[in-house]
Amino acid sequence: MKNNFKYTAFIVLLLLVTYFVFVFLISSKTINNYYQGILMLIMINVMLAVSLNLVTGFLGQLTLGHAGFMAIGAYVSALFTKVSELPDILSFVIALILAGIAAAAAGIIIGIPALRLKGDYIAILTLSAGEIIRGLIIYFDEYTGGSRGMKMIPAYSNFSNVFWIMIITIFVIYSIIHSRHGRAVIAIREDEIAAESVGINIVNYKLFAFCISAFFAGVAGALFAHYNTLLDPNNFDYNYSIEMLIMVVFGGMGSLTGSIVAALGLTALPQILSDFSNYRMLLYSILLIIIMLFKPSGLFGTHEFSIMAIGGLFKGKKSKTKKRGDL
Amino acid sequence: MPLLKTENLGITFGGLKALSDVHVEINEHELVGLIGPNGAGKTTFFNLITGVYTPTEGKIIFDGKLMNGKKNYQFNNIGIARTFQNIRLFKGLTVIENVKTAFHSSMKYSPFSGILKLPSYWKEEKLIHEKAIELLRVFSLENLINENASNLPYGQQRKLEIARALATNPKLLLLDEPAAGMNPSETSELMETIDIIRKRFNITILLIEHDMNLVMGICEKIFVLDYGMIIAKGVPEKIKSNPKVIAAYLGE
Incomplete structure (x- = not known):
């Protein structure tokens, strides 16, 4: 615990350095618009993977509707900023919060029936819920533009705000996992009957996890909308949900750092390989098969990657990863 | 009565x-x-x-x-707390996390203070950590707190399950x-x-x-x-x- 302050200070410093390096690279045009676009997509995918991990990795429920929550966030925020006459920043902040709340509400609505189900059935339910959301967006084309898409969304997202919102998302979910509420969520994953026997209200905590997870998916959707300035309902089909799930599984269910690394790698990889576009899906799938064969629990399993442990490596200590719960 | x-x-x-x-x-x-x-x-x-x-x-x-x-x-x-005929521990968690999880209902801080790590979070987490170790000491498990529950031998798993039940007071x-x-x-x-x-x-x-x-x-x-x-x-x-x-x- 003593090193805690030092550790936090180090992380904050590292984040600031990363941030300013990128800001410098972007302003000096070393990172051009194309790469900046990939960067934004990476950060949004990190948010999505981390928030999905709360439900899939920590609560242990397989869900396939995350893109649906993202879509709700995207459309709600875009509808708001398009009509809002408030100053840009204020309007964007309100839009982000609205997006989160709308998605969280949807998370609860879908969570309630999902509570009665287990395993594969939850996957089917959430998959169809995601598709229903997309269907509704297409149906109400008066407001959403339907299949033609929604255009002229103000471009409020930039590297700075997306970066810090991503950091906040990671921090909030990390904190939840390391609080008593997170322990309750993890206990449900480990053994529902035992969790109830130690006084944990399973229904509440499942909804809690669904709600928080959907909230951040909604916020990520809002950032996406205001970066892309154009929304097409087909952006949010189940393929995207599956892609997010792959990131979570790839990084390790129950490892936030795993999700971050996987989201980064799996978003960047197809872009880097765009020269070999014929083979990139092949490579992508081979990579997945290799991971599932040799490390079925994902890159990090349930462990967290820790910078302290790398420091320890130089001092000759063995452990490379940090167990959840160590301070 | x-x-x-x-x-x-x-x-x-x-x-x-x-x-x-x-x-x-x-x-x-x-x-x-x-x-x-x-x-x-x-x-x-x-x-x-x-x-x-x-x-x-x-x-x-x-x-x-x-x-x-x-x-x-x-x-x-x-x-009313219980143990199970076929041991039901939180197998993927460490010994101390098993016990800490059971202290859930006796802790009061809100999700909000958990997220922002307000003083009430630190105070209660520290207290629970000490209480958990004290409880594990009764079962001579205090040296195994960072061990995965599933790695314990059978007898100690039983003990841990009792300790976890007792943690709910x-x-x-x-x-x-x-x-x-x-x-x-x-x-x-x-x-x-x-x-x-x-x-x-x-x-x-x-x-x-x-x-x-x-x-x-x-x-x-x-x-x-x-x-x-x-x-x-x-x-x-x-x-x-x-x-x-x-x-x-x-x-x-």
Whole structure:
């Protein structure tokens, strides 16, 4: 615990350095618009993977509707900023919060029936819920533009705000996992009957996890909308949900750092390989098969990657990863 | 007033009467045994008085409160903790996390202070950490706190499960076959542990057991179940010589 302050200070410093390096690279045009676009997509995918991990990795429920929550966030925020006459920043902040709340509400609505189900059935339910959301967006084309898409969304997202919102998302979910509420969520994953026997209200905590997870998916959707300035309902089909799930599984269910690394790698990889576009899906799938064969629990399993442990490596200590719960 | 009282308690699964007409009274600070042949309904009884099943007839009164219709976790919050016949630990978590998880209901900070790591978060987390270690010390598990629960040997897993149940600060502790699969020396160690926790935590214990040495050795009162009915109750000496009990166990 003593090193805690030092550790936090180090992380904050590292984040600031990363941030300013990128800001410098972007302003000096070393990172051009194309790469900046990939960067934004990476950060949004990190948010999505981390928030999905709360439900899939920590609560242990397989869900396939995350893109649906993202879509709700995207459309709600875009509808708001398009009509809002408030100053840009204020309007964007309100839009982000609205997006989160709308998605969280949807998370609860879908969570309630999902509570009665287990395993594969939850996957089917959430998959169809995601598709229903997309269907509704297409149906109400008066407001959403339907299949033609929604255009002229103000471009409020930039590297700075997306970066810090991503950091906040990671921090909030990390904190939840390391609080008593997170322990309750993890206990449900480990053994529902035992969790109830130690006084944990399973229904509440499942909804809690669904709600928080959907909230951040909604916020990520809002950032996406205001970066892309154009929304097409087909952006949010189940393929995207599956892609997010792959990131979570790839990084390790129950490892936030795993999700971050996987989201980064799996978003960047197809872009880097765009020269070999014929083979990139092949490579992508081979990579997945290799991971599932040799490390079925994902890159990090349930462990967290820790910078302290790398420091320890130089001092000759063995452990490379940090167990959840160590301070 | 008894701590736990069941009146006319019964449950049917489809057409099968698993338990019927069970009257049981357990007073505070008693150590009570529940025995009976396989399939007699002992674990079903545990599941009823922890809210896993809802009784189809009769009443459960705990600490003066009618418990019928309450949910599983509410039984625990009111003061009934249990262990399971086939150990149910949080296997992927460490020893100390298992115990800390069980302190959940006694902690008060909100999700909000958990997220922002407000002082109340640090204060309670520190307190719980110390309490958990103290509790694990009773079971001599304090050196294994960062070990994965699934890596512990069987006997220690049993102990950890009891420690986890105690962490919920119960008034009544239910042990479902705590000595199952243990060798004689582990069993006698367990008997000591049960005695210690009862005195130290000042709680009431109800245990299901097949090991007659253990039951007769430490229980003050025994209930015998057979075919879903209580066929005998009383002090161990009387139970030993009760013809109905002998018939149930050995056949006539």
